[in-house]
Amino acid sequence: MCCSKCGLDCGKCSLKEEYGCSGCLEMTDGYWGEKCEIKACCEEKGLEHCGLCKDFPCEMLLDYSYDPETGDDGERLLNCKKWADEKSSAHDSRIKNIVLGVVLGGISGLILGEWQGMVIPFVLGGTIVGTGVALMIETAKK
Numbered sequence: 001m002c003c004s005k006c007g008l009d010c011g012k013c014s015l016k017e018e019y020g021c022s023g024c025l026e027m028t029d030g031y032w033g034e035k036c037e038i039k040a041c042c043e044e045k046g047l048e049h050c051g052l053c054k055d056f057p058c059e060m061l062l063d064y065s066y067d068p069e070t071g072d073d074g075e076r077l078l079n080c081k082k083w084a085d086e087k088s089s090a091h092d093s094r095i096k097n098i099v100l101g102v103v104l105g106g107i108s109g110l111i112l113g114e115w116q117g118m119v120i121p122f123v124l125g126g127t128i129v130g131t132g133v134a135l136m137i138e139t140a141k142k
Contacts, residue, residue, distance in 0.1 A: 009075070105129050
């Protein structure tokens with residue numbers, strides 16, 4: 001689960017308590033009171049974190065990740081990758097479930113339509129109902 005823009009695991013950060021940091025997702029500026037260029041970059045691009053950027057990992061993030069003072073030897077890069085993979089996996093799962101709802105609804109409509117002698121209306125109705133059910137299930141998961 002994402003907790004920072006740059007991939008830092010805020011739960012492991014020793015400066016969190018010292019500076020009263022609530023994390024960059026909640027704060028306007030960096031915990032040190034300065035503008036964080038990584039945070040600003042993500043926000044300008046409308047991204048939740050760096051792992052979702054088409055330029056990941058960029059030079060700025062690499063420099064920050066391996067900086068002797070602020071770096072963590074690339075752990076934040078692995079976190080960003082993991083968070084991006086989790087988001088992609090969840091998206092793929094939603095798409096598969098919706099397609100499954102459409103197909104099952106259409107097949108059910110086909111079977112009932114054959115039985116009632118009205119294939120097209122039943123297939124359309126079944127497809128709509130299957131789509132609706134799949135969307136309701138996906139919405140309930142959130």
